[in-house]
Amino acid sequence: MLGIIAAVFLLLALRLVQVQVLNGGRYAAYGQAETASSITLPALRGTIYDRSGNVLAMSVARETIVGDPHQVADPRGEAARLAPVVGVAASQLEKLLSENAGFVYLAQQVTPQVADAVAKLKLPGITEKATEGRVDPPGSLDQAIVGSVGIDSQPLSGLEYQDNKLLAGSTGEEVVNLAPGGIVLPGSRRVSRLAHAGDGLLLTIDDTLQYQTMQALQAQVASSGATYGTAIIMDPNTGAILAMANVAGGANGTARPATENYAVTRVFEPGSVFKIVTFGTALQDGLITPTTTFSVPNQYNVGGALFHDAETHPTEQLTATQIIAQSSNIGTIKIAQMLGKGRLAAAISNFGFGEPTGLGFPGESWGIVRPVWNWSATAIGSTPIGQDDAVTALQALDMMNCVANGGYMIRPSLVQSVVAPDGTKHAVAASPRRRILSTTTARTLATMLEQVVKVGTGVNAVVPGYTVAGKTGTANIPNHNGTGYAPGAFMATFAGFAPAQHPALSAIVVLDRPRQIYGGAASAPVFATIMQDALQRFGIPPSSAGAGSTTVNGVTPAAPSAPSSQLTRQPSPASGAHRSPAGGAGG
Amino acid sequence: MTPPPASPATRNAQRSPAYRPQHPSRPPLRVVPRRELTQEGERRRCRLLLGAAALIFASTMFAEVGAHAMVAQEQFRLVQLQGQLSSAQTTRQQLQQSVVELSSPGRIVHVAETQLGMTPPQQITYLSPVPLGSHP
Numbered sequence: 001m002l003g004i005i006a007a008v009f010l011l012l013a014l015r016l017v018q019v020q021v022l023n024g025g026r027y028a029a030y031g032q033a034e035t036a037s038s039i040t041l042p043a044l045r046g047t048i049y050d051r052s053g054n055v056l057a058m059s060v061a062r063e064t065i066v067g068d069p070h071q072v073a074d075p076r077g078e079a080a081r082l083a084p085v086v087g088v089a090a091s092q093l094e095k096l097l098s099e100n101a102g103f104v105y106l107a108q109q110v111t112p113q114v115a116d117a118v119a120k121l122k123l124p125g126i127t128e129k130a131t132e133g134r135v136d137p138p139g140s141l142d143q144a145i146v147g148s149v150g151i152d153s154q155p156l157s158g159l160e161y162q163d164n165k166l167l168a169g170s171t172g173e174e175v176v177n178l179a180p181g182g183i184v185l186p187g188s189r190r191v192s193r194l195a196h197a198g199d200g201l202l203l204t205i206d207d208t209l210q211y212q213t214m215q216a217l218q219a220q221v222a223s224s225g226a227t228y229g230t231a232i233i234m235d236p237n238t239g240a241i242l243a244m245a246n247v248a249g250g251a252n253g254t255a256r257p258a259t260e261n262y263a264v265t266r267v268f269e270p271g272s273v274f275k276i277v278t279f280g281t282a283l284q285d286g287l288i289t290p291t292t293t294f295s296v297p298n299q300y301n302v303g304g305a306l307f308h309d310a311e312t313h314p315t316e317q318l319t320a321t322q323i324i325a326q327s328s329n330i331g332t333i334k335i336a337q338m339l340g341k342g343r344l345a346a347a348i349s350n351f352g353f354g355e356p357t358g359l360g361f362p363g364e365s366w367g368i369v370r371p372v373w374n375w376s377a378t379a380i381g382s383t384p385i386g387q388d389d390a391v392t393a394l395q396a397l398d399m400m401n402c403v404a405n406g407g408y409m410i411r412p413s414l415v416q417s418v419v420a421p422d423g424t425k426h427a428v429a430a431s432p433r434r435r436i437l438s439t440t441t442a443r444t445l446a447t448m449l450e451q452v453v454k455v456g457t458g459v460n461a462v463v464p465g466y467t468v469a470g471k472t473g474t475a476n477i478p479n480h481n482g483t484g485y486a487p488g489a490f491m492a493t494f495a496g497f498a499p500a501q502h503p504a505l506s507a508i509v510v511l512d513r514p515r516q517i518y519g520g521a522a523s524a525p526v527f528a529t530i531m532q533d534a535l536q537r538f539g540i541p542p543s544s545a546g547a548g549s550t551t552v553n554g555v556t557p558a559a560p561s562a563p564s565s566q567l568t569r570q571p572s573p574a575s576g577a578h579r580s581p582a583g584g585a586g587g
Numbered sequence: 588m589t590p591p592p593a594s595p596a597t598r599n600a601q602r603s604p605a606y607r608p609q610h611p612s613r614p615p616l617r618v619v620p621r622r623e624l625t626q627e628g629e630r631r632r633c634r635l636l637l638g639a640a641a642l643i644f645a646s647t648m649f650a651e652v653g654a655h656a657m658v659a660q661e662q663f664r665l666v667q668l669q670g671q672l673s674s675a676q677t678t679r680q681q682l683q684q685s686v687v688e689l690s691s692p693g694r695i696v697h698v699a700e701t702q703l704g705m706t707p708p709q710q711i712t713y714l715s716p717v718p719l720g721s722h723p
Contacts (some may be wrong), residue, residue: 055687060680061673112677141693185662202716211692465713541713 021453032177035185038192040174042132044421045153046198048146048160048167050207051242051416057146057160059153062133063115065107071125072097085117086110097125099218108151109133117382134160143215144246145205145414147362158261159201159414161362166418169198204240209233212533214257217509221247221255224514226492229255230262230393231526233534236404236497238430239412242534249512260269264357267390268510270493271475271519272327272457274386276399278336279324279448281347283494287338290321290448299311300330303377307333307385309439310474321448325456327472329385336384344384345372350436351399351409353391358411358431367391386475393493397508400471400495403445404503407437445515450500452498460524461494463532465542469503471526472519477512489513492522498531499543505534 019027048057065086072078079093086093086107096104106126107114115128117173134149136142140526147158153168155161172195177188213231221229228250246258260266282288297315299308309329323331349355354369368390370379375388382388394412402409411431418426437445449469452458457472473493476485492514497506508570514522688694699705 054690056684058680058684058687059679060684111681112674208692211696536711541715 027452035177035179035188037176037178039174039176041174041191041193042130042196043169043195044197044422045132045134045149045169045547046167046419048201048203049419050203050205050210051240052206053202054207056142056205056207057134057136059132060135061112062131063112064105064129064131064151065110065118066116066127066129067097067104067106068102068125068127069097069099069104070102073124075255078126081116081121082106082123082126085121086114090467092304101327105538113174114545133220141245141257142205142207143259145203145244148259151224157259157362159203159361162360163201163415166199167201169421170196172196178403191521197421199421201415202417202419202425203414204235204242204416205244205414206242206537209243209530209534209537210245210574212537213245213530214247216526216533217245217247218255218257220509220514220522221249221511222253224511224516225249226511226514226521226522228258228262229509229511229526230266231507231509231530232263232393232397233505233507233530234397234401234412236401236410236503239401239410241412241414242505243530244414254349261361261363262510263393264359264361265392266512267365267367267392268493269389269475269478270386270391270396270514271473271491271493272329272332272386273400273471273473273493273495273519274389274391274405275324275327275332275397276445276449276471277347277351277353277383278332278344278384279320280351280403280437280441280445281343282320282335282339283444284437285339285343288320288335290319290444292316292320294320294323294331294334296323296331298330300333300381302333302381303379305381307380307381321451324448324471325451325454327452327457332384333381336380339384341372341375341380344380345375346387348383351402353389353399354396357392357394357398359394359414361414364394365392367395386473391509393510396493396495396510397506400497400508401506402436403442403449403469404497404506406439407435407442408433409436443572446497446500446503453496453500457518457520458494458524460520461496461527461531463498463528463535465498466498466531466540467537467543468496468498468531469500470494470524472522472524474518478570488517492517492519494511494519494523494527496527496531498535499540501543504538504540505531507531507534514575 034565041185045059047055047059050056065082069075075094075097079090079097082088082093083090089106093106096106109131110118118126119128126269131151132153134153136146136148143158145158147160147162148156149160150156155167155183160167171193172191174189174191176190177185179185213233217229217231220226228249229245229247231243231245232241236242244261244263246260246262247255248258248260249255280289295315295316296309296313296318298313299306301307307329310327318326318328318331320331322328323335348369354367356364370383370388376442379388397413398409400558410433413428413430415428417428420426448467449471450467452472453461453468453470458468458470461468462471471494473491473495475487475491475493477491478484479486490513492511493508495506495508497503507521507530509526509530511522511526516522
């Protein structure tokens with residue numbers, strides 16, 4: 001008897017050794033797997049700020065309400081109770097809960113309060129899933145720049161897409177053992193991978209100026225019936241983009257903020273704004289001076305094609321300054337012929353056309369520049385007046401910046417610095433500037449461009465109290481089939497800078513198919529409005545300010561409508577010296 | 588020098604009257620050897636030690652169970668605190684969002700125009716510094 005008992009105990013002991021010692025690890029793993037649960041530790045997406053630290057896009061907690069129809073016995077009853085809480089129609093919820101599926105989305109991106117209310121209903125088969133929502137607090141004013149993210153935080157457009165690696169951070173992982181009630185077993189919590197929050201971005205955009213620019217552009221797109229409009233304000237000395245507004249025109253004179261960044265994605269034939277390339281290069285090469293006189297007829301034959309000016313006139317003797325101030329096509333073509341095809345084509349490339357600006361914005365176009373070997377016989381007539389090549393608004397403003405800052409091409413920038421999760425800022429390295437024009441040439445050309453606004457085609461761009469230099473552009477829009485131009489369809493452009501002799505700010509306004517077709521009539525007034533706002537915003541004193549006081553009328557001539565934006569900030573005039581928006585030395 | 592041995596009469600005189608012969612029914616007494624005494628003491632000490640060990644073991648077990656209970660209790664508390672923390676963070680985010688919305692340029696302009704009756708300025712006066720001695 002004792003022998004049997006001893007044998008049984010021996011067998012038990014052997015089994016114990018087998019379970020605990022020989023296969024202990026395997027069984028322990030089985031047990032662990034039964035209770036272990038992996039939890040993804042979310043990495044908070046970085047916040048996007050304007051240049052003053054105002055939030056442009058931030059992440060907040062959101063919940064998704066999901067259902068398992070297999071566990072729902074009464075779809076109609078549950079739908080009726082759930083509908084008023086989540087704000088979805090009961091019929092829609094009932095349909096979802098009646099599906100032959102194990103998982104359906106019932107409501108996405110709801111607030112935690114709504115999720116709590118759903119949890120309190122204790123409906124079988126209905127659960128809440130924590131997620132993250134991206135909100136753009138100031139509305140959709142910056143959406144074309146900031147971009148958007150999807151429901152699962154995947155980047156879709158704009159800076160959210162471009163700088164996703166910085167913004168997203170990296171998720172972590174935590175493994176815990178859970179009791180049947182979902183309680184974490186003591187001592188079982190272990191982090192297998194740490195979560196790292198995303199970096200923030202401090203933009204060069206000024207939120208208030210962006211709002212003001214948006215208001216002015218929106219009013220003009222609506223009143224002019226334009227298909228779309230875009231406007232950019234920059235610091236020509238640093239390349240910092242201070243505002244970048246995009247407005248889509250709608251039916252019946254409506255306009256709304258666009259989700260596409262037209263300023264870099266849409267190309268257009270620039271028209272007379274492009275004449276700056278011709279004049280700048282001819283001045284640089286010593287072929288002309290501001291007073292060089294040309295005989296300008298009403299029509300001019302180039303390669304068998306007859307070119308003419310915008311307005312009929314007898315043959316005139318015009319100086320180079322008068323040619324650019326009046327935007328004479330024929331005078332410009334004559335100067336281009338002095339340069340020759342090769343030199344002009346090289347200059348176009350040198351000014352950055354047909355090449356990336358360096359901004360790297362998603363969907364950014366390089367523009368369309370015809371290589372010189374592909375120029376037609378008439379190209380020396382059409383190219384210098386901006387009718388052969390296609391550019392983006394940003395490329396056109398980069399060209400204007402080159403004149404404003406003394407002859408340098410500077411890479412435009414939207415991101416000033418990267419903000420680490422602990423708040424430390426790491427400035428984005430500035431790219432080296434590339435000299436295109438000599439300082440003397442740039443200053444001479446700036447003086448000539450002042451005449452455009454004083455007496456030429458750009459008089460509507462006058463900003464009271466300030467000297468403004470700029471250039472109008474009115475260009476045909478090519479047909480979609482690539483041959484010829486669409487009748488009655490024009491792009492109206494104005495690009496310029498102020499104060500003319502100590503440039504601190506530059507801007508461009510482009511309108512697609514406005515009723516007032518000329519850049520000087522449709523775009524220049526918007527330029528004046530937004531430039532005035534910007535000059536006040538950054539406290540740049542009037543050009544005419546000497547000792548004492550200077551009073552500047554707040555109403556710009558021919559402004560499309562008085563934007564309410566002028567309320568936002570009173571200027572704080574700098575004492576004497578012009579102040580750059582970026583804080584650096586102006587002009 | 589050795590003393591002379593005592594006589595038998597002297598030995599009797601010395602025993603009387605205190606000397607009495609022992610009763611025959613009295614159990615025989617013997618001198619317990621030291622070794623036996625030591626073993627008994629060791630057994631007693633051993634029992635004491637075993638008792639103490641059992642007590643310590645039992646106390647340790649109780650302490651262990653108690654500690655586990657406390658850890659489990661703290662785990663519940665930790666879960667609760669984490670919930671509170673998450674809730675507070677959510678509230679903070681929502682408040683931050685509200686602050687940003689309330690301070691957006693569009694809302695400020697709207698409030699200024701509709702509630703405060705403000706209008707855009709018709710003219711702006713800039714004051715520039717006057718060089719010393721330029722005024723009479």
